[in-house]
Amino acid sequence: MTLLQKRRIALGSLFFLAGLCFSSWAARIPDIQVKFDLSESQLGTLLLGLPVGSLLALPLAGWAVYRFGSKIVAVVSTVSYIVFLPLIGFSESMWMLVPVVFVFGMTGNLMNISLNTQALALEDHYGRNILGSFHGLWSLAGFTGAGIGATMIFFEILPKFHYLSISAMVLVVLLVSYGFLLEEHDRGGGGGLVLRKPDDLLLRIGGIAFLGMLCEGCMFDWSGVYFKKVVEIDPGLIALGYVSFMGAMALGRFISDRLTNKFGKILILRSSGILMFCGLMLSVLFPVPVLATTGFLMVGFGVASIIPIAYSTAGRSKLYSPGVALAIISTISFFGFLIGPPLIGFIADLLSLKASFTLVAFTGLGIAILASVRTAVFFPSQKVTK
Template sequence: MIFQLSPPAASPAIRRIAVGVLFFLQGLSFASWASRIPTIQQTLGLSDTALGGVLLALPAGLMLSLPFSGWLIAKTGSRKVATVAIALYALTLVSLGMAQTTLQLVGCLFVFGLAGNMANISINTQAVGVEGLYKRSIMASFHGLWSLAGFTGATIGAAMIASGVVPYQHFTLILLFVLVALAISSRYILPEDAGQNGDQPLFAKPDKALLMLGIIAFCSMICEGAMFDWSGVYFKKVLLADQAWVGAGYTAFMSTMALGRFMADWFTSRFGLKATLRLSGALIATGLLIAVALPYLSTAIFGFFLVGFGVSSVVPLVYSAAGKSTVMSPGVALAAVSTIGFLGFLIGPPLIGLVAGATSLRISFTIIAGMGLCVALLASRVKA
C-alpha cells in the first residue's frame, strides 16, 4: 500500500537520490543472479551447452518487452512502471533460486528479462526527467550507480557462497532489502514524465536522429558484450595468462567503466556531447588495438582499462539524448533506441566466436575495435 501514497514535494537533489536508488536496486538484483549462476548450474546438473541455451531465455524476455515497455510508460507514467517492475524483478530473482527443473528456470529467466527491461526503460525515463531539473548532464552518474551495484552484488554473492548460503535464501535477503528501499525511494521519484503522451503507438519507427543514436548504441554495446563474454577467453587463450590472471582484463574493464560513468557527466558538461562520444569511441578502438597488437599481460590490461573508460559514457549519453526527443515521449524513444542498441549486445559475442573460429580471436577483437571507431565517426552526426 505504501506505493500508492501520493508523492510528496521534493527538491531536485532528493529526486536524484531516489532515482539513483532505483538504478542501484536493479543493478544489485542482476548482479545477485549473475553471482550464483555457477551454483544453480551445478544444482540442476546443466552442461555448459545446456546452460547457454537456458540463458537465452533472459534476452528473449527483454527483447519482447522493449516496444511494450515504452508504450506502457507513455500510457501510465514511469513512476508506476518502475515501482512495479523493480518489485517484480526482485520477486522473480527469488524464483530463480527456487527453480527445481530446467523448464522452471527458463520460465523464470524469461520473466526476469521482461521485468528487468521494463525497469530499465522506466528508470532511465525518470533519469531523463531529473536531468531536466538540473539542466546539465547527470545521466552517466545514474549508470555509475548501476555499475557500483554490480560490484556490491558480486561481493555479497561471493560471501554467500563462502558461507554456504543457498541461492533462494541469498535472493530472499536481497528481495527484502529491495522492497524496503523501494518503498522509501519510490515516494520521491518524479510523479510525471516530461513530454508524456498516452497516445503513443505500441510500435514506433524512430526518426533519423533516434536512429543515429541507436546505431551508436549498437556499436558500443557490441564492444561491451565482447568484454563481458570474451575478455577472460582472450586472456586465457591468446595471452596464455595464469589462472589467477584470467579475470584481470574483465576486472580492469569493469572498474574503469564504473569510474568513467561518474566522470562522464562533468566531461560532457564541459566539452559537449559530440566531443565526449568521439573520445569514447577513440578510447574503445585504441584500447582494443593495444590488446591485439601487444598481446602481453600488462599491455592487454592497460588496453582493457581504456575500453572500460570508452564504453562507460556512450549508452548513458545516448539514452539522455533520446529522452529529449521532440517526436516521441521519453519512454517510447528510449525503447526504440534500446531495441537497436541491445541487438549489438546480442550479436557481438556470437560474432566474435564465428570470426575467431574462421580466423583467430585477435582478428575478432580487431573487428570489434572498428565498432569503437564507428562510434567516434558517427558522433559528428549527432545533434548537440
C-alpha cells in the same frame, strides 16, 4: 539537503539495487547449473530466456511508461523483479525455472526503461547531464553483487535465501524512495507500441548505441578468454582484463557527466570512440599483460559514456515520448549486445581471436564517425564546436 538532492539519492539507490539484483542472479548461475544438472548447451538455452524476455519487454515498456507514467511502471516492475528473483531459487523443475527466468528478463527491462525515464525527467530539473552517474551506480552494483555472491557461496547459503535477502533490501529501499520519485510530464508525441520506423535522430543514436553495446558485450564475455589464450597470463590473473574493463567503465560513468557538461556530447562521443579503438588495438598489437590491461582500461573508459549520452539524447526526441524513444534505442542497442559475443566466436574460429578483437576495435571508429557526420541534425541542441 534539497528536495532535488533527495530525489537523486532515491533514484540512484534504485539504479544501484537494480544492478545488484542482476549481478546477484548472475553470481549464482553455476549453482543453478549444478542444482538442475545442466549441460553447457542446456545452460546456454536457459540463459537465452533472459535476453529474449528483455527484448520482448521493450515495446511494452515504451507503451506502459507513456500510458501510465514512469513512476508507476518503476514501482510495479521493481516489485515484480524482486518477486521473480527469489522464485528462480525456489524453482524445483525446469518447467518452472524457464518461464521464471523469462519473466525476470522482462521485468528487468521494464524497470530499466522506467528508471531511465525518471532519470531524464530529473536531468531536466538539474538542467545538466546527470544520467552517467546513475549508470555508474548500476555498474558499481555489479562488483558489489559479485562480492555478496562470493560471500554467500563461501558460507554455503542457498541461492533462494540469497535472493530473498536481496529482494527484502530492495523492497525496503523502494518504500523509502517512492515518495521522492517524479511524476514526470510527457515531453514527446508518439506513445504507442514501437512498430514504426524511427526518425533520423534515433537511427543515428541507435547506431552509436548498437556499436557501443556490441563492444561492451564482447568485453563482458571474451575478456577472460583473451587474457588466457592470447595474453597467456598466469591462471590466477585471467580475470584481470575483465576487472580492469569493468572498473574503468564504472569509474568513467561517474565522471562522464562532468566531462559531457564541460565539453559537449559530440566531443565526448568522438573521444570515446577513438579511445575504444586505440585501447583494443593496443591489446591486439602488444598482447603482454601490462599493455593489454592498459588497453582494456582504455576501452572501459571509452564505453562508459556511450549509453548514458545515447539515452539522454534519445529522451529529448521531439517525435516520441521519452519512454518510447528509450525503448527504441534499447531495442537497437540490445541487438548489438546479443550479436557481439557470437560474432567474436565465429571470427575466432575462422581466423583468430586477435582478428576478432581487431574487428571490434572498429566499432570505436564507427562511433566517432557517426558522432561527426551531420552533427546539426544528429545533435541539434549541441554546438558542433564542442
